[in-house]
Every structure is written in structure tokens, then in C-alpha cells.
Amino acid sequence: xxxxxxxxxxxxxxxxxxxxxxxxxxxxxxxxxxxxxxxxxxxxxxxxxxxxxxxxxxxxxxxxxxxxxxxxxxxxxxxxxxxxxxxxxxxxxxxxxxxxxxxxxxxxxxxxxxxxxxxxxxxxxxxxxxxxxxxxxxxxxxxxxxxxxxxxxxxxxxxxxxxxxxxxxxxxxxxxxxxxxxxxxxxxxxxxxxxxxxxxxxxxxxxxxxxxxxxxxxxxxxxxxxxxxxxxxxxxxxxxxxxxxxxxxxxxxxxxxxxxxxxxxxxxxxxxxxxxxxxxxxxxxxxxxxxxxxxxxxxxxxxxxxxxxxxxxxxxxxxxxxxxxxxxxxxxxxxxxxxxxxxxxxxxxxxxxxxxxxxxxxxxxxxxxxxxxxxxxxxxxxxxxxxxxxxxxxxxxxxxxxxxxxxxxxxxxxxxxxxxxxxxxxxxxxxxxxxxxxxxxxxxxxxxxxxxxxxxxxxxxxxxxxxxxxxxxxxxxxxxxxxxxxxxxxxxxxxxxxxxxxxxxxxxxxxxxxxxxxxxxxxxxxxxxxxxxxxxxxxxxxxxxxxxxxxxxxxxxxxxxxxxxxxxxxxxxxxxxxxxxxxxxxxxxxxxxxxxxxxxxxxxxxxxxxxxxxxxxxxxxxxxxxxxxxxxxxxxxxxxxxxxxxxxxxxxxxxxxxxxxxxxxxxxxxxxxxxxxxxxxxxxxxxxxxxxxxxxxxxxxxxxxxxxxxxxxxxxxxxxxxxxxxxxxxxxxxxxxxxxxxxxxxxxxxxxxxxxxxxxxxxxxxxxxx
Amino acid sequence: xxxxxxxxxxxxxxxxxxxxxxxxxxxxxxxxxxxxxxxxxxxxxxxxxxxxxxxxxxxxxxxxxxxxxxxxxxxxxxxxxxxxxxxxxxxxxxxxxxxxxxxxxxxxxxxxxxxxxxxxxxxxxxxxxxxxxxxxxxxxxxxxxxxxxxxxxxxxx
Numbered sequence: 001x002x003x004x005x006x007x008x009x010x011x012x013x014x015x016x017x018x019x020x021x022x023x024x025x026x027x028x029x030x031x032x033x034x035x036x037x038x039x040x041x042x043x044x045x046x047x048x049x050x051x052x053x054x055x056x057x058x059x060x061x062x063x064x065x066x067x068x069x070x071x072x073x074x075x076x077x078x079x080x081x082x083x084x085x086x087x088x089x090x091x092x093x094x095x096x097x098x099x100x101x102x103x104x105x106x107x108x109x110x111x112x113x114x115x116x117x118x119x120x121x122x123x124x125x126x127x128x129x130x131x132x133x134x135x136x137x138x139x140x141x142x143x144x145x146x147x148x149x150x151x152x153x154x155x156x157x158x159x160x161x162x163x164x165x166x167x168x169x170x171x172x173x174x175x176x177x178x179x180x181x182x183x184x185x186x187x188x189x190x191x192x193x194x195x196x197x198x199x200x201x202x203x204x205x206x207x208x209x210x211x212x213x214x215x216x217x218x219x220x221x222x223x224x225x226x227x228x229x230x231x232x233x234x235x236x237x238x239x240x241x242x243x244x245x246x247x248x249x250x251x252x253x254x255x256x257x258x259x260x261x262x263x264x265x266x267x268x269x270x271x272x273x274x275x276x277x278x279x280x281x282x283x284x285x286x287x288x289x290x291x292x293x294x295x296x297x298x299x300x301x302x303x304x305x306x307x308x309x310x311x312x313x314x315x316x317x318x319x320x321x322x323x324x325x326x327x328x329x330x331x332x333x334x335x336x337x338x339x340x341x342x343x344x345x346x347x348x349x350x351x352x353x354x355x356x357x358x359x360x361x362x363x364x365x366x367x368x369x370x371x372x373x374x375x376x377x378x379x380x381x382x383x384x385x386x387x388x389x390x391x392x393x394x395x396x397x398x399x400x401x402x403x404x405x406x407x408x409x410x411x412x413x414x415x416x417x418x419x420x421x422x423x424x425x426x427x428x429x430x431x432x433x434x435x436x437x438x439x440x441x442x443x444x445x446x447x448x449x450x451x452x453x454x455x456x457x458x459x460x461x462x463x464x465x466x467x468x469x470x471x472x473x474x475x476x477x478x479x480x481x482x483x484x485x486x487x488x489x490x491x492x493x494x495x496x497x498x499x500x501x502x503x504x505x506x507x508x509x510x511x512x513x514x515x516x517x518x519x520x521x522x523x524x525x526x527x528x529x530x531x532x533x534x535x536x537x538x539x540x541x542x543x544x545x546x547x548x549x550x551x552x553x554x555x556x557x558x559x560x561x562x563x564x565x566x567x568x569x570x571x572x573x574x575x576x577x578x579x580x581x582x583x584x585x586x587x588x589x590x591x592x593x594x595x596x597x598x599x600x601x602x603x604x605x606x607x608x609x610x611x612x613x614x615x616x617x618x619x620x621x622x623x624x625x626x627x628x629x630x631x632x633x634x635x636x637x638x639x640x641x642x643x644x645x646x647x648x649x650x651x652x653x654x655x656x657x658x659x660x661x662x663x664x665x666x667x668x669x670x671x672x673x674x675x676x677x678x679x680x681x682x683x684x685x686x687x688x689x690x691x692x693x694x695x696x697x698x699x700x701x702x703x704x705x706x707x708x709x710x711x712x713x714x715x716x717x718x719x720x721x722x723x724x725x726x727x728x729x730x731x732x733x734x735x736x737x738x739x740x741x742x743x744x745x746x747x748x749x750x751x752x753x754x755x756x757x758x759x760x761x762x763x764x765x766x767x768x769x770x
Numbered sequence: 771x772x773x774x775x776x777x778x779x780x781x782x783x784x785x786x787x788x789x790x791x792x793x794x795x796x797x798x799x800x801x802x803x804x805x806x807x808x809x810x811x812x813x814x815x816x817x818x819x820x821x822x823x824x825x826x827x828x829x830x831x832x833x834x835x836x837x838x839x840x841x842x843x844x845x846x847x848x849x850x851x852x853x854x855x856x857x858x859x860x861x862x863x864x865x866x867x868x869x870x871x872x873x874x875x876x877x878x879x880x881x882x883x884x885x886x887x888x889x890x891x892x893x894x895x896x897x898x899x900x901x902x903x904x905x906x907x908x909x910x911x912x913x914x915x916x917x918x919x920x921x922x923x924x925x926x927x
Contacts, residue, residue, distance in 0.1 A: 010862050017870030018858035020804020020844035027803040195808040195816050195871035244871030245905050276809040478869030654865040661908030688813035696899045696909040
């Protein structure tokens with residue numbers, strides 16, 4: 001039994017947020033700082049012939065202008081360090097920073113940017129993957145071989161990175177197959193579009209760079225800054241503000257280096273905030289991709305072998321797409337039994353804005369491709385789509401394509417729970433409402449996902465008034481992982497209420513190294529670290545209290561803000577008294593815990609170029625959707641959505657539900673209309689008017705079944721819960737639309753135009769449809 | 771150009787060009803950063819304030835149009851040292867706040883609705899949020915919170 005864990009405790013930052021008092025990155029330095037603006041490249045590829053800032057620098061209010069000449073000639077990046085802070089000689093995408101201005105006002109900074117003289121000799125722009133991969137194509141990074149890497153991987157010219165999974169005799173499986181099915185799918189860019197744009201305020205204090213920004217992964221930002229600015233990491237301090245949404249887009253450094261250098265040059269605090277147009281055009285979206293997949297199956301629908309080739313658009317520079325290049329293969333071969341597999345992902349440089357992590361990274365399109373492909377197989381075999389999945393889905397104790405054994409897989413329970421809520425057998429097909437014919441369809445799919453295994457640590461102390469303080473560098477991205485969940489875990493451990501637990505905002509100077517708010521890891525990792533720290537704190541408390549209560553520590557327990565003798569609740573002493581006594585006896589009460597997920601056990605010979613080698617702390621997901629399609633307009637309406645999700649154990653069920661609701665709606669946008677279009681290197685969707693985000697009217701009814709599947713190495717059994725709900729959404733909506741219209745879906749998003757085109761195609765070549 | 775209006779029940783005067791967005795005046799001149807510059811193009815609704823009791827995107831509202839009017843921001847909903855109002859409280863009770871960047875605008879849109887109609891139904895609540903984007907929550911818990919307030923239980927279901 002737990003007292004606080006498992007309840008819907010309120011979030012610590014909620015009060016400030018509803019009062020408008022929370023200070024976000026965009027609110028930091030609104031006044032009293034210099035305002036900065038970037039000069040960005042107007043061309044997709046070129047060489048800088050002339051860059052003159054003298055006239056701009058003489059304009060009123062201008063305090064500093066910096067270019068590549070003012071910063072070290074170096075490149076940085078998380079895995080593959082290929083990105084300069086400013087375009088130095090060569091320009092590689094529209095929007096690439098060329099100069100930065102700090103002025104007294106934003107208007108003055110903008111005027112100075114407009115006055116910078118820039119002349120560019122154009123280069124042939126390779127603005128899509130076909131162009132970049134063409135025989136004899138120009139190298140987007142002529143010096144690609146010289147770039148440093150965090151870990152080595154196969155690379156070749158415009159192929160920034162290659163990751164392969166190769167296991168077993170795939171050719172033999174295809175030769176012996178009853179049926180071989182092949183498909184190709186294409187998917188679009190999707191923009192994270194948090195309400196808060198990227199923002200940063202920099203200061204130069206005591207010879208160190210101090211930057212405030214809404215950073216998801218402050219230690220990565222610190223390390224990127226150190227590389228770009230040519231200083232040791234200890235010369236950089238990143239303080240995380242309230243974060244107004246991130247969804248992966250605020251993992252990496254973006255505006256931070258510019259305000260750091262401008263602050264050093266001016267001796268003033270400098271603020272830089274992206275406009276919405278800059279957000280959409282330069283702040284890396286989910287990458288567009290092409291997936292070719294081919295499967296050998298037996299007559300009864302058993303998958304015998306599979307191969308897939310994925311092309312993922314890196315844009316001009318490398319971010320998290322390289323880090324996650326192995327993930328498509330893990331998704332293809334990680335949910336349904338694939339005894340032999342050959343998967344390859346190539347991450348391709350193009351002269352377009354760099355792509356980056358968006359919740360689920362490349363999972364949503366990999367799953368979309370796989371599930372439509374399974375539907376195709378089911379149709380070829382004349383088999384029910386759900387039945388095909390049930391025949392192949394991994395059972396507990398079975399191995400996936402990389403050889404990893406999933407001991408605690410709960411897919412059968414997931415399918416069963418979804419079926420209880422929305423029975424598959426209940427008919428859909430065509431219905432008439434109010435005399436209008438509408439088409440209805442259903443989709444179902446499953447996926448294995450991971451809890452990001454990055455490291456973390458937390459210090460827990462008892463304040464002299466009996467409350468607890470927690471110091472860590474866990475960024476509260478909005479999920480409640482820190483503001484709700486971590487508080488609940490520490491409160492549970494120490495016999496306190498969540499309100500008695502005060503957590504310091506993430507700061508790289510204060511907190512232990514932390515792997516960032518990504519991949520659902522924050523509460524999993526910091527919860528484990530906090531449990532470990534709390535156990536030591538408890539020991540310290542009991543030792544001091546034992547003297548005060550004249551009892552043995554073994555007979556003591558923590559409850560209601562006191563240390564008490566178990567079984568005799570009258571004999572107790574408040575934590576405040578224990579903490580005060582400790583100051584002069586044992587010393588202040590404080591302890592640090594740390595956490596790292598052990599490496600996944602897999603067949604290490606089968607993977608190359610893989611930074612994620614398997615599913616650490618795996619979670620299991622089954623989703624279903626029912627849609628209605630209007631044959632006159634092509635409009636798709638999601639009537640019903642069901643999620644069965646293994647979260648290990650929910651520390652705060654309400655917050656977990658909130659993550660699922662939000663992920664499903666982001667996935668719905670990806671499935672049906674979010675499409676960050678790039679034409680000739682120009683990101684044409686430059687405002688929220690044409691890049692449309694889901695509104696309250698598009699939120700479908702969502703039923704949720706949380707699968708209780710406690711993880712022995714998780715805090716109170718918890719696994720990661722925040723990220724994965726987005727991953728299956730496009731897959732099951734596409735299946736449902738396909739079911740409704742009787743035509744395959746091969747591209748995302750599924751716009752009304754695509755639906756109408758598919759329906760028209762149908763009338764030309766009729767298929768079985770009532 | 772001098773402009774005077776009522777801001778959260780106090781008269782204020784600012785000197786700014788007529789077309790200066792009200793949002794900029796609120797944030798950088800008057801020190802109220804509750805309204806958020808989410809997109810600055812009238813699409814996200816995070817900067818929603820009430821102008822004479824009607825919701826308005828302050829990023830597209832020229833300060834000149836606030837002349838002589840009553841402007842209310844999220845900061846007016848509760849005294850800084852006082853308890854939360856029922857809508858604020860319900861949003862937290864129902865888990866309707868994640869990153870919170872849209873929250874000030876959502877609250878002002880709902881405030882305008884509840885001042886017109888103390889017991890709106892789900893359709894009216896959704897209609898009132900037509901101009902507010904929330905990228906985190908998927909809206910369900912926001913609507914739940916508003917329904918709870920409409921049900922007259924002060925946000926506690």
C-alpha cells in the first residue's frame with residue numbers, strides 16, 4: 001500500500017501557472033536586457049562572398065554584432081558534430097544563422113539585421129533526399145570525414161549516418177515463403193510547435209556563461225555551448241526556466257550560443273526569442289521519411305522474415321535523428337515475431353532546415369508503415385487484421401529481431417482490454433446518418449517502446465522545518481514528472497505530503513548530471529535516484545531520532561512528518577526537531593542517489609550504427625481507432641479512440657492520462673493534417689495559419705486502460721509513461737481510414753484531397769464495397 | 771501617443787505608438803507577463819485578454835483600441851496572495867495544466883464564457899475555446915474542469 005504514490009496529487013508549479021506568475025523562457029529578460037535578432041540565410045546553399053557589418057553596427061542602439069569571425073572555428077553536435085554556430089563559408093539551409101545583433105530594443109536589432117551587407121554565391125541546392133543520393137551528387141558537407149563523433153557509425157558523403165540490423169538468413173526465408181508482400185510509404189515533417197517558442201537569455205558573469213532557457217536537456221545544452229564557445233563545460237551554467245512545451249524540440253541547444261557570445265561582447269544580459277515563423281522554418285521538426293518494407297509470410301499468416309529500408313531526412317545538420325537511426329528497425333522487428341530480419345536506416349543530408357526529435361522520434365512513421373503493411377498482408381491472405389496481429393505479436397519471454405527477450409510483454413492483455421472497451425467484432429462499414437451516406441472503419445495496432453536509459457541523480461535533504469528539499473537537474477517539461485511525480489515519490493518515502501517536498505528548478509551548477517526530459521525517462525530515472533537518496537536520508541533521520549526517543553532505529557518509522565516508534569504512535573518526534581538536532585550531532589541530513597539503466601541484453605553482432613540497441617525498460621501499447629469518412633468531402637472524423645498502455649505502475653494516474661490525451665491528439669494531427677511542407681528548400685508553412693494544430697473540436701473521445709505491469713527496477717514499479725502515446729496514432733487511424741474507404745493508405749498526412757482521390761480511383765476500378 | 775485605459779480595475783496611462791500591440795504594452799511596459807506571446811499572429815490564443823468583457827487576442831489588438839476600455843488579464847483572476855478562483859482551482863484539480871503556456875489564454879476565454887453563462891454545456895465550453903491552442907493536454911481535462919465549474923461544485927468532482 002502506498003499513501004501518496006498512485007494518487008492524483010496536484011503539481012507544484014500549478015498555482016503559479018494558473019495565476020500567470022510562472023516565469024517561462026519567453027518571460028525571462030522581457031525588460032532590462034538587450035534584445036537580440038539573428039540574420040538568417042535567405043538561400044538553401046551558397047558561399048558567403050561578402051559579409052559586412054560596419055554600417056549596421058553604427059545604427060542607433062546597436063551594442064554588438066557577431067558573425068563566424070567572432071567565434072571559434074569549430075563544429076558541434078550531440079552524436080555527429082557537424083554543425084557550426086554560424087555559417088562560416090558555406091551556407092547549407094534557408095534560415096541558417098549568419099550574424100547576430102544585440103541592441104537596446106528589438107526594433108533596433110531588427111533594423112541592424114536588415115542593414116548587414118550579405119552577398120552570396122549560390123551553390124546547387126540539394127533540397128530532397130533523391131537529389132542528395134543521386135549518383136555524383138555534390139557533397140553537402142565536403143569535410144564530412146573530419147567531423148568528430150561521440151560514437152562511431154557508418155557514414156558516406158551525403159549519407160550522414162547508417163544504421164543496420166541484420167540477423168539470420170533473410171534470403172532463405174523469402175525463398176521459402178508462401179507469400180511475399182512489398183510496400184513503400186512516405187511521411188511528412190511534423191513540427192513540435194509548443195506554445196512557447198525557443199528563447200534564451202545569456203549573461204557573462206565571473207568569466208562564465210550563464211544562460212536561462214526552457215531547455216529539456218540542460219546538460220546537453222551545456223556541452224554544446226562548451227564545444228561552440230571553445231571553453232570547458234564548467235565555464236557554462238544552464239538554468240532551466242519554466243518550459244512552455246517542448247515535445248523534443250527543446251532537447252538540443254538552439255539560441256543559447258548567440259546570447260552567450262553577445263553577453264560577453266556587451267557586458268549585458270542579452271535576450272533572444274524566435275518568432276513563430278522562425279520556429280516553423282528553423283527549429284527542427286520530425287523528419288520526413290521514405291520506408292520500403294517487404295515481408296515473407298506463411299500460409300497461416302506467420303511472419304517468416306522481413307526487410308526494410310528507411311530514408312530519413314536529416315536536413316543540413318545532425319541532431320537526434322542520427323542518435324535514433326536504429327529505432328525504425330527496432331519498431332519493425334520489436335512487436336511482432338520477426339525471426340530473421342534485415343533493416344537499414346540511412347539519415348540523409350539535404351539543404352533543408354535540420355530535422356530533430358519530436359516525441360517518439362522516428363517511431364510514429366515506422367509503426368505507420370509496418371501496420372499498413374500488415375493490413376496489406378492480411379488482405380492478401382484474406383485474414384482478419386486483428387487476428388493477423390494476434391498470431392504474430394510477441395508473448396512474454398520471446399525474443400524480438402535484435403535478440404532481446406521481452407520478459408514482461410503484455411500485448412495479449414492489451415488487445416483484450418481494448419476489445420472489452422471497443423469490441424473489434426462489432427460491425428462498422430457503411431452507415432447512413434440523416435440520409436447522408438458515410439463510411440466507417442476501424443484500425444488496431446501494437447508497439448513496444450522504451451524508457452530512455454539516460455543517467456540521473458538527485459540529492460534529498462531535510463530542511464530544518466521538517467520539509468524535504470530535492471536538488472536535481474530534471475527539467476519539468478510540463479508532464480508533471482518533476483512537479484507532481486517526483487514530489488509524490490519523495491513524500492511517500494519520507495512520510496511527508498507532496499506539498500512538504502520542494503524541488504529546485506533544474507540548474508547545471510546545482511543538480512547532478514541528468515539525461516534530459518526525453519523518452520519518458522525523467523520520473524523513472526530521478527524517481528529511482530530519489531528513492532535511493534531517501535533511503536539514506538531515512539537512515540540518518542532514524543539514527544538521530546533513536547537518541548531523542550531512546551529507542552532502537554530498527555523500531556522507528558517515518559509518518560506524518562514525524563519519526564515515531566512503530567506500534568506506539570504517542571512516542572514520536574517531529575522531523576523538524578530531528579533535523580535541527582542533527583545539525584549539531586550527526587551533521588545536516590542529506591544524501592544523494594544516482595541511477596543508470598543497465599544495458600539491454602541483445603545479440604550484439606546484429607546491429608551497426610545503433611546508439612539505441614534495444615528497448616530499455618520496455619513498455620507495451622495497443623491502440624484502436626474508429627473513424628468516419630465523408631465520401632463527399634473526404635473529411636475524416638475520429639469517432640472513438642482506445643489506448644491500452646503499460647506504464648509499469650502509475651505514480652499519478654491523472655498526469656499519465658493527460659500525457660495520453662495529449663499524445664493522441666498530436667498523433668491525430670500527424671495522421672490527418674499536420675504537414676510542414678518544404679518546397680525547393682523553403683519551409684512554406686511559416687505560420688499557424690497554414691501549419692494547423694489540432695483544436696478542441698478535433699479531440700476525439702479517448703478511453704484509456706492502464707496496464708498494471710510493475711517493473712522491478714522502477715520506482716514503485718513505474719516505467720516511462722510520457723512519450724509513447726503519440727506513436728501508434730497515425731498507424732491505427734490510417735488503418736481505420738483504409739478500412740472505411742477500401743483503399744490502402746501509403747502517405748501521411750491523410751488529407752481530404754487524398755481521401756477523395758482514393759475514392760475516385762475506386763470508382764474507376766471497383767473493388768468489393770457495398 | 772498617450773493612451774489610457776483600465777487595466778485590472780486600475781487606470782493606467784502609457785505612451786506608445788497607436789499600433790503597438792496591447793500584448794507588448796502589457797508585457798514590456800506594464801510588467802504583466804501572464805499573457806503569453808505564443809505566436810504573435812493571433813492564432814494560438816495564449817495572449818487572450820478581456821477587453822470590455824470580451825476575449826481578444828492582445829497580440830493583434832492595437833493599444834489605441836484599448837483607449838477608454840477595461841482590459842483584464844489572467845493576473846486579475848485572483849489576488850496574488852489570495853485563493854485561486856473556481857476556474858483556476860478546477861484546472862489544477864482536473865489536471866488541465868501541463869506546460870501551462872496556453873493556460874492564461876484558456877482561463878480568460880473561459881472567464882468570458884462563465885460571465886455570460888454560469889452553467890455552459892460542453893458544446894458552449896468547446897465553442898469558447900475555439901481560438902485557444904493547447905499542444906499538451908489534448909483538451910479533455912480542460913473541458914472536464916470547466917464542466918465541473920458549470921456543475922456548480924467549485925471544480926471538485
